[in-house]
Amino acid sequence: MIGAGILRGMAVTGRNFLGSYFEKDRLTTVQYPEERTPLPENSRNFPFLVFDGDEAQAGLRCVACQICEKECPPQCIYIVKSKDKKPDYVGKPQFYPATFDIDISVCMSCQICVEVCPFEAIKMDKVFELSRRERFDALLMKKSDLAKSNAYYHGIHPREADVVDASLAAAAAAKKKPTAAPAATS
DSSP: OTTHHHHHHHHHHHHHHHHHHHOGGGOOOOOTTTOOOOOOTTOOOSEEEEEOSSOHHHHBOOOOOOHHHHHOTTOOEEEEEOSSOEEOSSSOEEOOEEEEEEETTTOOOOOHHHHHOTTSOEEEOOOOOOOOSSSSGGGEEOHHHHEEEHHHHHHHSHHHHHHHHHHHHHHHHHHHSOOOOOOOOO
16 A cells, blocks of 8 residues: 555654653653753763862872873873872872863763773763853863762762772772782791
């Protein structure tokens, strides 16, 4: 029959139209500024730096290895390594980023910086409303703007954060574990 495809398409359209009035989960219109749909856990928007403890500067996980800066395709990450070392949240002296900037007007949210970070210091945030009134410096996120606590990270990505914390705890326990000396044989 000629036009069977058109009739099937119109049937699907009619079923969806009528179904949207009777099935609650099919209502898809959201009045955006007032109502917000919850984002899935694996959503990603722009990077942020994770810090442990109470103080952002002392507990920052980043040791300024600059791998993320080198691997970033649009080259939107700018890091300057410190000249001195300061103790991290565990107490071990580490380098730290004197400057850590991300230009979010260039960032394409590819998550490569997250994947290459060996210290689990940079993660992707769910915040997507980053519009600013100023044109130039407002979209350059500084280290103080990027630093967010590990509790915040647990709030937006709970399963992923649990896995990361478990692996960091296992690595710390492996470093603290004394190596057993071989028994002397006579």
